Amino acid sequence: MPAEPDILREALTRALAALVTELRTRAEGPMDDQWIVRFCREQNRGVSDVSAHVKKRALLPAYWDLKRSRPDLWRSWNVDDELEARLVSVLQAKPRRTASGVATVTVIAKPWPCSGSCRFCPSDLRMPKSYLADEPACQRAEQCLFDPYLQVSSRIRVLAQLGHPVDKVELIVLGGTWTDYPEAYRRWFAAELFRALNDGLGDAATLGRRNRRRQYEQAGFTLWQEEREWTAPSDPQLRTELQARVNAGELTYNEAFPQLYGPATPWAEVSRWQRCSSNALRAVQTMNETAPCRCVGLSFETRPDCVDPETLWSLRELGCTKVQIGVQSTDVSRLDGLSRGIAGETIDDAFALLRLFGFKIQAHQMANLPGATPATDLDDYRRLVSDPRFEPDEVKLYPCSLIEGTGLVENYREGRWRPYETEELVGLLVNELAATPRFVRVSRMVRDFSAKDIVAGNRQANLRQDVERRLRDRDLPVQEIRFREVALAPEGPSDLRLRTLRYFTTVSEERFLEWVAEDGTLHGFLRLSLPVLPAVATEPVLPAVARPSSTPARADAAMIREVHVYGRAARLDQEGQWSQHRGLGRELVEEACRQARAAGRVSVAVISAVGTRGYYRALGFEDDGLYQRRFLD
Known part of the structure; x- marks a missing residue:
C-alpha cells in the first residue's frame, strides 16, 4: 500500500527542517547531488515503507508547498534570505x-x-x-x-x-x-x-x-x-x-x-x-x-536558400537574434545527391547576409552523409569553422542516422551508405572538437532521436560525454566555448583577464572579446563585428524604416552581435554568486566601444533581444528601428 499523503508530507517537512539545520551549521564543504542523495538516505533509515521515503526531486515542491500552506511553521524556522537561497540552490534539480x-x-x-x-x-x-x-x-x-x-x-x-x-x-x-x-x-x-x-x-x-x-x-x-x-x-x-x-x-x-x-x-x-x-x-x-x-x-x-534581406528584416521584426541554418555540408557535390538543391554560392551569401544583419549564426553540420568518410568529414568541418566564407558562432553536429521513411533507406539497402561504427564516429567528433576555434560553441553532438526510431546509426545518447572524456584522457587542448565555460564551477571572477581574438570573414573583421580565468575557464564574451567595404551598403546605418533590399551594416559603424556572461543564472537586479551581475557584461560593452572607436567607427549598434533593450539603454544605447545604437565620442 502506498503511503498516505499526510505521512509522506510530514516526512518531507521533517527532512526540510533537518536540511535547514544542516545548512545553518555547515559553513564549508561540498553539498552536491551526491551529498543530498546521502542526506535523503539518512532520512529514510528505518522507514520500511518505500513509498514514504524522502527523495530529492520531492523536496523542492515540498518547500514551495510549505511556504504557501504552512507559513507559521516556515516563519518559526527563522530562515533569512541568504539561508533560503542556499536551500533552493541545494534542492535545485538539473x-x-x-x-x-x-x-x-x-x-x-x-x-x-x-x-x-x-x-x-x-x-x-x-x-x-x-x-x-x-x-x-x-x-x-x-x-x-x-x-x-x-x-x-x-x-x-x-x-x-x-x-x-x-x-x-x-x-x-x-x-x-x-x-x-x-x-x-x-x-x-x-x-x-x-x-x-x-x-x-x-x-x-x-x-x-x-x-x-x-x-x-x-x-x-x-x-x-x-x-x-x-x-x-x-x-x-x-x-x-x-x-x-x-x-x-x-x-x-x-x-x-x-x-x-x-x-x-x-x-x-x-x-x-x-x-x-x-x-x-x-x-x-x-x-x-x-x-x-x-x-x-x-x-x-x-535553409540557406531562404535567406535574403527581406526575410532577415522580417525576422528582426519578430525579435529574432539568432538564426539556425541547415548547412549540413559545405561540399555541395555531396548535397546534390541528397536532393538538397542548394548551390555553394547560396550558402556563402546566406552567411554574409546573416552577419551583416548582426545575427548570431548557428550552423547545422551533418557527418556520415553518403559519399563521406571520417577524413572528408573532418576536412568539411575544418572548412566550416575556419573558411572566411562561413565561420559560424555556434555549431550543431548531427551525425546522420537512418530513419524509416527517408530516402536514405534506399541508399542503405543498396549498400551505397553505411553508418559509421561507434569508434569511427567518436574519433571523428574528438578531432572536430579539438579543431574548433575558441570563438565557436558546439551546442549539440547528437539529435534527441529515440533509439527505437533509428534503423541504423548512432544510438548513444551520451555521446558528448564520451567525446569530452576522451579529450581529457588524451590531454588534447580544446578551445571550444562549451568545453571552457565556467558553468557550475564555484570560481569567482576575481582572477579574470580580458583578451581579444581577431579573425576575418568575407564581409567583416570579427573580434571575440572574452573574460577568462587563470585556469582557462570562460566567464563571458562579446562578439564585435566591423563590416568592411565593399560588402556594406552606403545608406544611413540602421534605418528606422526597414528597406527590404538593404542590410543594416555600414563601413563607419560596428555591430555587437552577442554579449553573454556565463555562470549559474542570477535573477534580475540581484548579484550572482558566480559571474553574473558583477559588471562583466558592462565592461565587455565598454571595451567593444573603445575598440570600435580606435578602428575609426563613429557608432556601435547592437542586435538586442526584446528583453535586453532596457539593459542597453542604461549603457547609453538609443533605440534605432529594429536595433539599438550608441554614438562614440
Whole structure:
C-alpha cells in the first residue's frame, strides 16, 4: 500500500527542517547531488515503507508547498534570505539547465508542408518536417497542440518548480523551415511567445492557459483525462495508414499532410485565429521589456536558400537574434545527391547576409552523409569553422542516422551508405572538437532521436560525454566555448583577464572579446563585428524604416552581435554568486566601444533581444528601428 499523503508530507517537512539545520551549521564543504542523495538516505533509515521515503526531486515542491500552506511553521524556522537561497540552490534539480546564465525554452511549431525534399530528413506526420514525435521537446509540444503560449507557459512553470530562475529566458523555435509558414501565423506565434513570458508564473498565466484550452475544445480538440494530454480528434487508423505509405515511399509528407491537417480538420478551425497584426506584436514586445520573464534571445531555423534581406528584416521584426541554418555540408557535390538543391554560392551569401544583419549564426553540420568518410568529414568541418566564407558562432553536429521513411533507406539497402561504427564516429567528433576555434560553441553532438526510431546509426545518447572524456584522457587542448565555460564551477571572477581574438570573414573583421580565468575557464564574451567595404551598403546605418533590399551594416559603424556572461543564472537586479551581475557584461560593452572607436567607427549598434533593450539603454544605447545604437565620442 502506498503511503498516505499526510505521512509522506510530514516526512518531507521533517527532512526540510533537518536540511535547514544542516545548512545553518555547515559553513564549508561540498553539498552536491551526491551529498543530498546521502542526506535523503539518512532520512529514510528505518522507514520500511518505500513509498514514504524522502527523495530529492520531492523536496523542492515540498518547500514551495510549505511556504504557501504552512507559513507559521516556515516563519518559526527563522530562515533569512541568504539561508533560503542556499536551500533552493541545494534542492535545485538539473542545475545544468541554467548553467549558461539563462533559462532555455525550446518551442516547436505545428506540422506544416516543407519546401525541401532532403533524402535524410524524417517525415513523421505527427510533427513538422525533420522532427520525430519521441524527441522530448516534440512530446511536450504535441501535448500543448504546438501552441506557443501553452508550451512556454508550461515550461517556465516547470523550470521554476525545479528551482531555476526564469526571469531571463532564451527561446529556441524549431520546426523545419520557418519561412515556409504563413506570415500571419509567424507573427502570431512570436506574439504568443512574448505574451506567455509577460504573463509569467502568476494568476494571469493560469487564466491564459485555461482560456487557450477552452478555445481548442471549442474547435473540436479533446483531452485525454488519464494522461492529461491534448490530441486532435483524428482517425488513428488513418494516420497509421498514411504514415505507412509515407515510409514506403508511396506518398510524400506534403501529399499526406492535407488528409490530417486540411480544411475538414480542427486544425483548420484554429488556424483562423492563429494570426496577428504587426501592431499587436509590437505591443507585447514592448510589455516584455519590463515583464517578470524577459526574452533575452530568440532563434528560428531555416535553409540557406531562404535567406535574403527581406526575410532577415522580417525576422528582426519578430525579435529574432539568432538564426539556425541547415548547412549540413559545405561540399555541395555531396548535397546534390541528397536532393538538397542548394548551390555553394547560396550558402556563402546566406552567411554574409546573416552577419551583416548582426545575427548570431548557428550552423547545422551533418557527418556520415553518403559519399563521406571520417577524413572528408573532418576536412568539411575544418572548412566550416575556419573558411572566411562561413565561420559560424555556434555549431550543431548531427551525425546522420537512418530513419524509416527517408530516402536514405534506399541508399542503405543498396549498400551505397553505411553508418559509421561507434569508434569511427567518436574519433571523428574528438578531432572536430579539438579543431574548433575558441570563438565557436558546439551546442549539440547528437539529435534527441529515440533509439527505437533509428534503423541504423548512432544510438548513444551520451555521446558528448564520451567525446569530452576522451579529450581529457588524451590531454588534447580544446578551445571550444562549451568545453571552457565556467558553468557550475564555484570560481569567482576575481582572477579574470580580458583578451581579444581577431579573425576575418568575407564581409567583416570579427573580434571575440572574452573574460577568462587563470585556469582557462570562460566567464563571458562579446562578439564585435566591423563590416568592411565593399560588402556594406552606403545608406544611413540602421534605418528606422526597414528597406527590404538593404542590410543594416555600414563601413563607419560596428555591430555587437552577442554579449553573454556565463555562470549559474542570477535573477534580475540581484548579484550572482558566480559571474553574473558583477559588471562583466558592462565592461565587455565598454571595451567593444573603445575598440570600435580606435578602428575609426563613429557608432556601435547592437542586435538586442526584446528583453535586453532596457539593459542597453542604461549603457547609453538609443533605440534605432529594429536595433539599438550608441554614438562614440
